[in-house]
Amino acid sequence: MSVLLRGGLVVTCDPDHRVFQGDVALAGGRIVALGEEARAALATDYQVVHAQGKAVLPGLIQGHIHLVQTLFRGLAEDVPLLTWLRRFLWPLEAAHDERSLRVSAELGLAELLRGGTTTLLDMGTVHGHDVVLDACARSGIRALSGKAMMDRGEGTPPALLENTRAALREAERLSRDWPNRPDARVRYAFCPRFVLSCSEEMLRGCAALAAEAGALLHTHAAEQVEERAAVRALLGTDDLTALARCGITGSRTVLAHGVHLDDDEIRALAAADTAVVHCPSSNLKLGSGIARVADLHRAGVRVGLGADGAPCNNNLDAFMELRLAALLSKINAGTSSLSAREALHLATLGGARALGLGELIGSIEVGKRADVIVVDLQDIHTAPALDLFSTLVYACQSRDVRHVFVDGQQLVHDGELLTLDAPRIAAQAREEAPRIARKAGLA
Numbered sequence: 001m002s003v004l005l006r007g008g009l010v011v012t013c014d015p016d017h018r019v020f021q022g023d024v025a026l027a028g029g030r031i032v033a034l035g036e037e038a039r040a041a042l043a044t045d046y047q048v049v050h051a052q053g054k055a056v057l058p059g060l061i062q063g064h065i066h067l068v069q070t071l072f073r074g075l076a077e078d079v080p081l082l083t084w085l086r087r088f089l090w091p092l093e094a095a096h097d098e099r100s101l102r103v104s105a106e107l108g109l110a111e112l113l114r115g116g117t118t119t120l121l122d123m124g125t126v127h128g129h130d131v132v133l134d135a136c137a138r139s140g141i142r143a144l145s146g147k148a149m150m151d152r153g154e155g156t157p158p159a160l161l162e163n164t165r166a167a168l169r170e171a172e173r174l175s176r177d178w179p180n181r182p183d184a185r186v187r188y189a190f191c192p193r194f195v196l197s198c199s200e201e202m203l204r205g206c207a208a209l210a211a212e213a214g215a216l217l218h219t220h221a222a223e224q225v226e227e228r229a230a231v232r233a234l235l236g237t238d239d240l241t242a243l244a245r246c247g248i249t250g251s252r253t254v255l256a257h258g259v260h261l262d263d264d265e266i267r268a269l270a271a272a273d274t275a276v277v278h279c280p281s282s283n284l285k286l287g288s289g290i291a292r293v294a295d296l297h298r299a300g301v302r303v304g305l306g307a308d309g310a311p312c313n314n315n316l317d318a319f320m321e322l323r324l325a326a327l328l329s330k331i332n333a334g335t336s337s338l339s340a341r342e343a344l345h346l347a348t349l350g351g352a353r354a355l356g357l358g359e360l361i362g363s364i365e366v367g368k369r370a371d372v373i374v375v376d377l378q379d380i381h382t383a384p385a386l387d388l389f390s391t392l393v394y395a396c397q398s399r400d401v402r403h404v405f406v407d408g409q410q411l412v413h414d415g416e417l418l419t420l421d422a423p424r425i426a427a428q429a430r431e432e433a434p435r436i437a438r439k440a441g442l443a
Helices: 035-043 067-072 081-095 098-114 129-139 166-178 199-215 226-235 239-246 263-272 280-285 294-297 319-332 340-346 349-354 388-395 423-437
Strands: 003-009 019-027 030-034 047-050 055-056 060-065 119-121 144-145 186-188 217-221 252-258 275-277 303-304 372-376 401-406 411-414
Touching: 003 035, 003 388, 019 035, 047 263, 055 275, 055 349, 055 388, 060 098, 060 252, 060 275, 060 303, 060 319, 060 349, 067 081, 067 129, 081 401, 098 129, 098 144, 098 401, 098 411, 098 423, 119 401, 129 144, 129 166, 129 186, 144 294, 166 186, 166 199, 186 199, 199 217, 199 239, 217 239, 226 239, 239 263, 263 294, 275 349, 280 319, 294 319, 303 319, 303 340, 303 349, 319 340, 319 388, 340 349, 340 388, 340 411, 401 423
Parallel strands: 003 047, 003 055, 060 119, 119 144, 144 186, 217 252, 252 275, 275 303
Antiparallel strands: 003 019, 019 030, 055 372, 372 401, 401 411
């Protein structure tokens, strides 16, 4: 599909932060021309999408999502992390079956795509992950996604406790089926849940398999004070040290949260080139705290942005995370600590670099994959849009996204999903959520 996005305000999010009014040409799954050079597409067989009065942006990137939890929105409220997991989330995940997993994943994907998220790093539950990967493939989104790995942990339901070697074999099989090829839109990532859920054998096994496959490692770390204290009580050391000793560190490792990192840990992450994904809404809802994003940036840590799961958010709206990231940094580190332009970087080129995809996506540059969104700037809540970056970060909402392209394929047209049936998915979710809640003993 060849497309000319015509006449929009193009926010490239490239290293020079270029902004211009003009055209963007997409062909063969890539961005092939910008500005004056793109106008030549008018004389060829390009589909024209008019973008006047709109911003043309790289697709937004979310580096920490739980698609399997979308069905649990509103079922786990007003408790801290470890209680939230043991009383609500783990019983609900243990109750999942193939039907509910599919609906949950599709529900999350529909929300993400319609809100302008084109790439995600996702952690599933311990079983049935083929269903999630298949849903990602059918939706058209760009995804790195892996089954959660769990072979121990206080309060873990028996259905989520895996045999270590069997779990590693299953992850290896999934990695072969969804390999880490440069041309692959859906790839496998190895996802040990967190230190409290994984034996040393599991952590070392995940690190070895990821190294062999050239895949990402993704886990939670330094999320909450109680969690870090539990790790020290169990292991006599902190979670980051335990992960690093098992090989979960370095340029292919992405840590979710990092709320309670101290200065030495931030320096160590920067030295190892380990990435951190900031999840502001989740950190607020679970009472975890405010991550030191400005300090991470200053230290040279690659930082991305994520909504986490719907039960601890309760939405998957990248625009809300952009706004909160910028606002919370002002409380934590001063009003000038994270500008609107810097916040947008977290969900574009910075987010791409955090996932090791900076050469592929994250900015509107010739040669990059054609992951592009078009955002309306003409509604009442965005007027008068005098400062573009401020408008995008503080005023725009997910409902302002009009068009979404991934690899040049249009997935959202004028706000409507083209690859997923949103009304059907919502209806199925309303049926499945009460069933799974009853199965989990929560209704």
